[in-house]
Amino acid sequence: MQDVEFKHFKLEVEDGIAIFTICREDKLNALNPDAWDDIDRFSDYIEKNDGIKAAIITGSGDKAFIAGADIGGVASMDTLAAIHRTSSDTQVVLTKLENNRKPIVAAINGYCLGGGFELAMACDIRIVSENALLGLPETNLGILPGAGGTQRLARIAGIGVAKQMILMGIQYTGQEAVARNLAAMCVPQDQLMATAKKMVVRMTRKGPLGLEFAKKAINMSLDTDEKTGMYIERLSFALLLGTEDKKEGTNAFLEKRHAVFKGR
Numbered sequence: 001m002q003d004v005e006f007k008h009f010k011l012e013v014e015d016g017i018a019i020f021t022i023c024r025e026d027k028l029n030a031l032n033p034d035a036w037d038d039i040d041r042f043s044d045y046i047e048k049n050d051g052i053k054a055a056i057i058t059g060s061g062d063k064a065f066i067a068g069a070d071i072g073g074v075a076s077m078d079t080l081a082a083i084h085r086t087s088s089d090t091q092v093v094l095t096k097l098e099n100n101r102k103p104i105v106a107a108i109n110g111y112c113l114g115g116g117f118e119l120a121m122a123c124d125i126r127i128v129s130e131n132a133l134l135g136l137p138e139t140n141l142g143i144l145p146g147a148g149g150t151q152r153l154a155r156i157a158g159i160g161v162a163k164q165m166i167l168m169g170i171q172y173t174g175q176e177a178v179a180r181n182l183a184a185m186c187v188p189q190d191q192l193m194a195t196a197k198k199m200v201v202r203m204t205r206k207g208p209l210g211l212e213f214a215k216k217a218i219n220m221s222l223d224t225d226e227k228t229g230m231y232i233e234r235l236s237f238a239l240l241l242g243t244e245d246k247k248e249g250t251n252a253f254l255e256k257r258h259a260v261f262k263g264r
């Protein structure tokens with residue numbers, strides 16, 4: 001099934017679940033331009049591959065999920081045009097990931113900083129280990145979170161938390177992150193991947209078209225007024241009513257058996 005190569009990420013596919021692991025442990029998995037490109041191609045890969053039902057993104061080693069964009073690359077950007085273009089490119093990569101048809105879970109072990117946290121925020125669900133540390137330290141470098149962080153953080157956790165994290169540089173541990181809606185669950189590090197897989201399997205048992213349209217409607221709720229959002233929801237509902245999956249799901253309930261969805 002795997003017909004795509006990545007420079008810094010390892011891709012494993014198990015029972016329709018794509019596990020995408022960044023392997024730059026010596027740099028705490030910092031994202032250089034090739035790694036950003038890997039993320040973009042991974043998005044396309046899971047979007048187009050019908051065999052993939054959901055994905056997990058994680059970091060190799062026990063120290064870091066991703067400690068940010070590679071600061072060496074940021075340091076070498078010396079024109080306004082280059083900085084603007086890079087920020088715009090990374091925003092495009094993460095917005096594409098956020099709107100992927102398939103559900104994506106970030107399994108966060110250790111440092112989750114800067115561009116790493118911005119990537120995690122573009123995922124649907126975040127699970128953190130007890131040793132996780134989430135932060136946006138870009139203002140220490142004289143810059144700001146430029147891959148969508150100022151926008152996504154305020155939407156996920158509110159303007160107060162966003163300002164504390166970005167303006168004051170406050171960082172949160174795994175438990176603290178859950179308390180602030182930054183993550184769904186905090187678990188001991190040795191249980192992180194098993195928990196992430198369990199969550200993903202739970203989603204893969206549901207009707208994939210229902211998941212896809214629900215994810216789109218939820219994401220769009222942040223950009224639309226409620227009346228328009230309700231209309232989007234009704235249209236999506238109407239579309240789903242005509243699917244084989246809807247027939248299968250309701251019949252399975254009435255016949256007291258597990259549904260077998262085909263995504264049609």
Ligand code: CO8
Binds near residue numbers: 030069070090
């Ligand atoms: N970029 C490049 N290298 C890094 C990064 C990084 N973000 N983080 C760590 N490393 C490297 C270190 O340089 C070191 O390499 P070497 O061994 O060759 O010197 C190695 O990883 C291990 O790191 P440390 O020795 O520093 O490990 P410590 O345990 O002492 O410290 C910390 C861990 C606290 C995480 C520390 O490494 C640190 O502060 N890292 C930087 C964190 C940071 O500032 N992240 C934000 C980066 S900027 C960003 O993400 C902008 C996003 C905007 C995207 C849009 C444009 C691209």
